[in-house]
Amino acid sequence: MPAITPLLVAQLVLVVVVFHALLLSAAAMVWVERRLAAALQQRLGPIRVGWQGLLQPFADVIKLMFKEELRPKAADALLFALAPVISATCAFAAFAVVPFGARTTFFGLLSEPMLLQVADVNVAALVIFAIASMSVYGIVLAGWSSNSKYSLIGGLRSSAQMISYELSYGMALVSVLLVGNSLSLTEIVNGQAGAWFGVIPRWFIFLQPLGFLIFLTAGVAETNRAPFDFPEAEQELVAGYHTEYSSMSFAMFFLAEYVNMVTVSAVAADLFLGGWHGPFLPESLGWIWFLLKVSALLFFYVWMRWTLPRYRYDQLMKFGWKVMLPASVLNLIATAAGVLYFGG
Amino acid sequence: MTLFYVFAAVAVVASLLVIAQRNPIYSVLLLIASFGALSGLYVLLDAPFVAVTQIVVYAGAIMVLFLFVVMLLNAPHEETDYDETVHPLRRPGPMRFGAALAVALVVELLWALTKSGGETGAFPGAAVSSVRTIGRSLFTNYAFAFEVTSVLILVAMVGAVVLARREGGPSAPPSA
Numbered sequence: 001m002p003a004i005t006p007l008l009v010a011q012l013v014l015v016v017v018v019f020h021a022l023l024l025s026a027a028a029m030v031w032v033e034r035r036l037a038a039a040l041q042q043r044l045g046p047i048r049v050g051w052q053g054l055l056q057p058f059a060d061v062i063k064l065m066f067k068e069e070l071r072p073k074a075a076d077a078l079l080f081a082l083a084p085v086i087s088a089t090c091a092f093a094a095f096a097v098v099p100f101g102a103r104t105t106f107f108g109l110l111s112e113p114m115l116l117q118v119a120d121v122n123v124a125a126l127v128i129f130a131i132a133s134m135s136v137y138g139i140v141l142a143g144w145s146s147n148s149k150y151s152l153i154g155g156l157r158s159s160a161q162m163i164s165y166e167l168s169y170g171m172a173l174v175s176v177l178l179v180g181n182s183l184s185l186t187e188i189v190n191g192q193a194g195a196w197f198g199v200i201p202r203w204f205i206f207l208q209p210l211g212f213l214i215f216l217t218a219g220v221a222e223t224n225r226a227p228f229d230f231p232e233a234e235q236e237l238v239a240g241y242h243t244e245y246s247s248m249s250f251a252m253f254f255l256a257e258y259v260n261m262v263t264v265s266a267v268a269a270d271l272f273l274g275g276w277h278g279p280f281l282p283e284s285l286g287w288i289w290f291l292l293k294v295s296a297l298l299f300f301y302v303w304m305r306w307t308l309p310r311y312r313y314d315q316l317m318k319f320g321w322k323v324m325l326p327a328s329v330l331n332l333i334a335t336a337a338g339v340l341y342f343g344g
Numbered sequence: 345m346t347l348f349y350v351f352a353a354v355a356v357v358a359s360l361l362v363i364a365q366r367n368p369i370y371s372v373l374l375l376i377a378s379f380g381a382l383s384g385l386y387v388l389l390d391a392p393f394v395a396v397t398q399i400v401v402y403a404g405a406i407m408v409l410f411l412f413v414v415m416l417l418n419a420p421h422e423e424t425d426y427d428e429t430v431h432p433l434r435r436p437g438p439m440r441f442g443a444a445l446a447v448a449l450v451v452e453l454l455w456a457l458t459k460s461g462g463e464t465g466a467f468p469g470a471a472v473s474s475v476r477t478i479g480r481s482l483f484t485n486y487a488f489a490f491e492v493t494s495v496l497i498l499v500a501m502v503g504a505v506v507l508a509r510r511e512g513g514p515s516a517p518p519s520a
Contacts, residue, residue, distance in 0.1 A: 079369070079373075122392060123393050123396050126396040126397070126400065129396075130396050130400045130403075133399070133400055133404025133405065133408075134399065134403060136404070136408050137376070137408070137411070140408070140411055140412075140415070141373075143415075144415050152415070155415075156412070156415070156416070159408060159411075159412060160412075163408060163409075166405075
């Protein structure tokens, strides 16, 4: 039993804060998405509840809580209940290893500086990958246990898509790991401090432009967002794997989708955009830069969803295996050669 | 030490339940649980890389494909083509062969455990489990075994593609 030190307390507080920040960020994203979608379609969107409709997500949650929890008669009760829990758990667990700020003492509150990261694992990059690969189960099991054709096909499509894009996602990740020469996200971020020629920040996006594109595209496919939202292509599959879900179990899938988006953006910001490093602000306020970068990526996500139409399913698979995978392998080989030649 | 017993118990119980289940989907899920517990044991042994690889490769990739196949076959219950009232040793050939192999495995395990008395002493830990060390020894000391294994996997892959190809046509269109 470790002694209760200020550092331990601070870390426990951090866990609680990060958890609630993620919950709130999902709510905020729902609002941002609906308002931006409305703006892109020349509508107003939700503006009635609260200032500029800011309380709309909370009204939605209350509505969802009061809905009846339905379960098809022939559904597998245990797995039907378990699937949304798996989805939501994986979404939150992945963020645990994402660092979002430099070591700080909170203005001298602590005697030794603490890392702004819930769990400092030295193989953090792989942990994120592992948890992302586990989140497939939530969707597959939801599709299967509902005992509905729409759900099953949605679940199958989603898992096929996630498996296909996970390969390119992983390859893009490995390329950055080669450049950063570490598996720890904190060290990768710290490798991006400073600037070349005093102007261009030393972000890995400039060393890995192709890797960044592949990572973002695969990230969109991983989170099942448009234009890759086949699991829930409503014209063909009603709502895909969560067709049979209602009330809070539906809310959990919804939450998982938005939290996953935030996590993918946060990881991309850490890997390619220099994390909390940026000009003008002192190191201790670096998390502001981090928030800005994540917000920019999230905006990009929403923007893309309401701009691009959905692909056809076979186009998606063809694109994944015949374009993304070869491109990511070539990128990896070129990166490895570059790192060897320039001495990394 | 408590954690060791927790993970070990989960691994053993889940593995036993894998073969005790009638529903193949539950078998697959229990196997994943057992892999998760094994991964926890690796973490306790100070080998985080092996632990994460266990999850990525087995729980994340291989078992998803298992689940896929089970779901596509949509076999809610295991179908047995033998009379369940007959004693296992009197059932047709493959069953008897399996039973004999199981006995051999148990004997072998018992022999191995009693003979060496088990490894004792501290585990080298972080010194040998860093990714750098693993990578170096894979591509130097164990390069031959590593390359042979990859050829083996390649052969299996080519075999799978050959088996999956439809007769006559160049290739089947991709389907969900």
